[in-house]
Amino acid sequence: xxxxxxxxxxxxxxxxxxxxxxxxxxxxxxxxxxxxxxxxxxxxxxxxxxxxxxxxxxxxxxxxxxxxxxxxxxxxxxxxxxxxxxxxxxxxxxxxxxxxxxxxxxxxxxxxxxxxxxxxxxxxxxxxxxxxxxxxxxxxxx
Amino acid sequence: xxxxxxxxxxxxxxxxxxxxxxxxxxxxxxxxxxxxxxxxxxxxxxxxxxxxxxxxxxxxxxxxxxxxxxxxxxxxxxxxxxxxxxxxxxxxxxxxxxxxxxxxxxxxxxxxxxxxxxxxxxxxxxxxxxxxxxxxxxxxxxxxxxxxxxxxxxxxxxxxxxxxxxxxxxxxxxxxxxxxxxxxxxxxxxxxxxxxxxxxxxxxxxxxxxxxxxxxxxxxxxxxxxxxxxxxxxxxxxxxxxxxxxxxxx
Numbered sequence: 001x002x003x004x005x006x007x008x009x010x011x012x013x014x015x016x017x018x019x020x021x022x023x024x025x026x027x028x029x030x031x032x033x034x035x036x037x038x039x040x041x042x043x044x045x046x047x048x049x050x051x052x053x054x055x056x057x058x059x060x061x062x063x064x065x066x067x068x069x070x071x072x073x074x075x076x077x078x079x080x081x082x083x084x085x086x087x088x089x090x091x092x093x094x095x096x097x098x099x100x101x102x103x104x105x106x107x108x109x110x111x112x113x114x115x116x117x118x119x120x121x122x123x124x125x126x127x128x129x130x131x132x133x134x135x136x137x138x139x140x141x142x
Numbered sequence: 143x144x145x146x147x148x149x150x151x152x153x154x155x156x157x158x159x160x161x162x163x164x165x166x167x168x169x170x171x172x173x174x175x176x177x178x179x180x181x182x183x184x185x186x187x188x189x190x191x192x193x194x195x196x197x198x199x200x201x202x203x204x205x206x207x208x209x210x211x212x213x214x215x216x217x218x219x220x221x222x223x224x225x226x227x228x229x230x231x232x233x234x235x236x237x238x239x240x241x242x243x244x245x246x247x248x249x250x251x252x253x254x255x256x257x258x259x260x261x262x263x264x265x266x267x268x269x270x271x272x273x274x275x276x277x278x279x280x281x282x283x284x285x286x287x288x289x290x291x292x293x294x295x296x297x298x299x300x301x302x303x304x305x306x307x308x309x310x311x312x313x314x315x316x317x318x319x320x321x322x323x324x325x326x327x328x329x330x331x332x333x334x335x336x337x338x339x340x341x342x343x344x345x346x347x348x349x350x351x352x353x354x355x356x357x358x359x360x361x362x363x364x365x366x367x368x369x370x371x372x373x374x375x376x377x378x379x380x381x382x383x384x385x386x387x388x389x390x391x392x
Contacts, residue, residue: 009228012309019310027317027324035326036271057326095265097194105264105328122265127333129199129342131190 037105041084043116050110056086057105057124065100078104078116090118097123154231156373157382163366163373171363177356185349192346198262201255203350207357209252212280213315215245215361216308219287220315223308226301233369235301236376238308239291240368244361246284253277264328272321273329276314283311297376 001009027034037057038048048054058078065076073091088106098104103124108117152158185203192199219238226234256274257267268274287307294300322331333347334340340347377383 005228009224012224012227015306016309016313020313023313023317031325034272036269036328037326039326057328095263097263097265102194105269120265122269122328123263124328125194125263125330127330127341129192129195129333129346131343131345132193 039084040078040080040086041082043086043110044084048110050112053107053109055105055107056088056110056116056118057103058086059103060098060100061085062100076100078106086116087114088116088118090121092119092121094121095123097125154229154233156233156236156377157380159233160370160373163370167363167366167370169363170359170366174356174358174360174363177352177359181349181353181356185353189346189349195263198259201259203353205252205255205259206350207354208248208255209277210354211357211361212245212249212252212277213318214358215241215248216280216283217312217315219245219308220312223305226305227309232376233373235305236369236372237365238287238301238304240372241361241365242284242287242291244364244368246281246288248357249277249281249284253281269328271327271329272325273318273327276318276321279314280318283307283314287311 037055040056040058042048043056048056056078058080061077061079064079065074067074071091072093073089074094075087075089077085077087079085088108090106090108098121103126105122105124106116106118107120107122109119110116153162182203186200189200189203191197219241222234222237222241225231226238253274256277260269261267287304290307291300291304294303321327322329333342342350374383374386
């Protein structure tokens with residue numbers, strides 16, 4: 001490679017490295033803000049602000065869903081399946097994919113009593129796909 | 143090494159590239175369209191429904207290939223930008239002009255199909271998580287590239303400015319790719335990785351594979367065709383293009 005081209009190549013690579021490092025530093029600094037939601041362990045540990053509008057995400061704990069008889073109100077527990085549980089209350093339509101053992105994303109406010117009052121519940125689906133017959137066999141996909 | 147260098151210089155000549163593109167382009171386009179038709183029919187009508195999402199997962203046969211292409215096209219633009227900046231190869235600039243609108247369309251399609259998928263599964267058209275937001279940034283990079291090109295009247299300056307933007311913009315590609323691993327997002331992580339078996343059975347991923355290959359072939363075919371047009375336009379005063387036009391119009 002002739003020296004002029006080599007110098008141009010070095011200049012371009014420096015430019016790319018500079019922009020890359022800058023972006024990496026900015027993203028690292030903003031790390032907390034880029035996360036879409038607080039996981040249950042962060043909420044249990046008191047890292048989530050009380051009373052502010054935040055999102056909480058986790059798995060709906062098996063056996064925790066209780067529907068009210070006469071209203072759309074529902075209570076359930078979101079868990080990281082490693083011991084951290086957050087109780088959630090919500091009144092409204094649940095997404096079709098909402099079910100026990102599935103991931104959900106709740107938008108709302110954390111009360112001082114540790115109960116999360118959700119205004120919106122979204123379902124989070126995972127990266128596993130399978131036909132219904134197989135799905136019935138693996139009740140809990142790994 | 144000498145022959146590789148010679149090949150590189152020959153390929154960089156618009157006239158040689160035009161000849162290759164004219165011969166190979168239609169094959170790639172035809173193959174791509176055929177593969178996409180087969181894959182979509184297979185995926186939309188014959189693949190089994192998902193045990194959780196039912197039929198709505200089928201949009202992945204459009205969503206996944208367009209999202210992959212959105213990033214692959216940009217990587218190619220970045221590589222072409224590097225070639226233009228270091229080797230000053232005119233052809234690289236022509237390829238950038240020819241490929242950018244395709245990449246932009248793929249990015250827009252990936253975002254739209256993602257929204258259509260998001261509504262029935264997540265319960266929302268749009269969520270500002272790291273994956274969707276970085277993909278939106280990607281769309282704006284394509285807008286910027288196309289707008290920058292048209293904003294600078296002098297061909298050579300415009301080409302170099304676009305090349306710099308193309309190279310710098312590739313920084314966003316690993317962010318899109320790893321956004322679902324680095325941050326907590328609503329978008330699920332990748333089903334396909336190089337290290338583990340796909341968490342999807344073959345009757346579901348084979349149509350997806352055909353669809354992805356079809357989109358790549360379509361991209362190759364369209365870039366050959368569009369670059370040919372750019373070559374004819376830019377080289378219109380050269381002897382070979384004049385001779386070609388005379389030959390085809392007589």
